[in-house]
Amino acid sequence: MQQRLLHIDVAKGISIFLVALFHSQFHYYFLTVIEPMSLVRMPLFFLLSGIFFSYTAAPTTFFWHKFDALLKPYFVVLLSVFVVNYADSNGGGITEFIGIFWGTGDSIVWGPMWFLTHLFALYCFVYLIFRYAHFGALPGYAQFSILACSMALGISTMTVFWYPDVVVFGATIRPPGLPFSLDILPVTAGFFVLGFLFKENLKTFKPSPGLLLLASVVLLVIVWQTDAHIDFNEREFRGATYAVVAAFCGIYVVLCLAWGLAQRKWLRAVPLIFGRASLYILIFHSPILKLTYPFLREHLSALLHPWVIAGMALALCLLIPVAIQRVVIRSNILKLAFVPLRENPLAERLRARPPFLRRKSNVRGS
Template sequence: MKARYAHIDIARGMGILLVVFGHNWIVSDTKNDLFNVIYSFHMPFFFFLSGLFFRHTDSLAKLSFNKFDSLLKPYFVTLILFGLAVVLAKPLNFTEYAARVLHSTGGSLRTLYGDENGMTSYWSPLWFLTHLFLLTIVAWLGISAFEKLQLGIRPRLAFMASFFMLGAVAMNQDWIRGLSFPGDQYEFKGMPFSLDLLPVTLGFFLLGYWLREKVFNFSLSIPLLLGAVTIFAICHYAFNATMDLNKRLYDDVVITTLEAVCGIYITLAVAHLLGQGKAVVAKVFSYIGEASLLILIFHAFIQNKSYYLLETKLGISGMPAGLISFTLACALPIALYYIVERVRLFALFFLPIKNYWPLRKPQPRMPHAISSGANSSDGRS
């Protein structure tokens, strides 16, 4: 593989900006058409990217360690540090806090801790990290099974399509489950590590894995791009369907999936075009993509807090507050990433240890998806 794939770096930067904007007041609170458009493809896109850089040649033990290092480590470090910070301010129910962190769905993390202003969704996006860890392990097992059974591409696609459709239909069912934890009972929506989302997320992940060579060597087709844009627009205009994996919403198995696939191609095409333009544009989006892990982790906290402070302290609300909080939610994690990748102690906690271990030179960067920090070879989250 080539050392760099600029269009994928750019696409990853575009994708994480959509994630942040999707959680912004302008989109999330109004639930308008823009919400439906963004949510119809932005998370499938990151699972697709994760599949591009999945390495099935690694042993299961090596894969598990690497994914723990790049996905679970920053997840637990962040929430342990946050829990300690909360304790300094007010009492904390450790049992419930631990149960929510270990269950790790958007719902359990949404109510992880609420302040007097009812702001409780600081850490919901972190469900992606734990789910991607689970997803990569299951993908390794699934691909190994396919190869052991010597299944051709058609049986594989047929199995995955059936599995995907079953998961998409089941997603709209009531997935409330009671979680028993040291004598207490809590109810969270979804299964631990969002296990119930696997049929759908695995489909997008494997799609990226099977198409990786074509995506790495992306060749823009104008007719295909125009077709994707047309289908994407018609689906949204005629059906207004979307998805919200965090909330277990998948409006239509066919239409919503078609929107996601078209959205993925459109994003790659736009990234390819940006990569052909001014170098500074490509560098900006690429660096945003490199910082995507820290943007994912901290954007909701910064965005929600800054919007609240702008509204209550400065009297700024609505669109202006939304745009300011969006800018801060992107800029501050990027600044933090700049520091983290240069201070090995910080990098040890948030970035893959194999690339930042003391006395070793940082490894050459590879594009990666949302999950793994600056120097991972896989997909993010």
């Protein structure tokens, strides 16, 4: 099974690399190349997330496992940042605190982490429609019709909740979307559910040269001839029809690339590392970029080309999170914050026999 799914991990690595690349200074130097990647970047992430979705677990178990895997590291990291900012008198106000629980990209200090809150909401929503609305029992044409209508409705209403004027007790507030980015759920659920419905095809994926050529041509034509653009975090979905077509074409191209890289050990090594450290890269790459690029530019601008400095900062924002992951997996204490409890031997031991019970047992036996 692991060998079959190498290309999925490689695809995850490519996806998280594109996220870091978009937030790096390369975005400004190569705007016309990197900006169109928005058509593929997040749709691919949501589709890949759907591959391993299952709704067989009981509700309490399912919701807890998703909270443990996604929201636990989110709250641990952002509440820790809040405490540090508060202690340094560099922010840490009530707006930042509330923003953590609102959970959108514009309400938190480390913006890319909005993906974790939304993915949690997405898992819960799809679980409910499959388990209780019996979406999986519908015929295929009905499923795809509902998904198409959901995506169309979501695209057309994407900006309705984006900084609206809301009057609360006589005061006007402008919230950045709905909590956990629920306002984009009809669109992201479309990509996620398609990943689930086609999971067997994706797990056993093999490229078709003809389809690869067609998808590449269509993607390039849309990029060159239209203003199609997708940015879920900023609620942008321009040229909706073209954008959706480009997203699926781009996803196919990336899957073909991932499959090709997965066939050679030396080619897949780096994207596999990134794919398996995607949580840590997602969490830490943005603050690392904000720290390293100005530092490197200040000290190396007289010696190196700006592109080289941008490349060094990009490399660091990918490699440092990988190093953080290596430290975490070697520490059962740190695992409590970042790794699901069921994968932590320390948590399992504590849950099976808490220390106070062990001491009590020893006293009785003496």
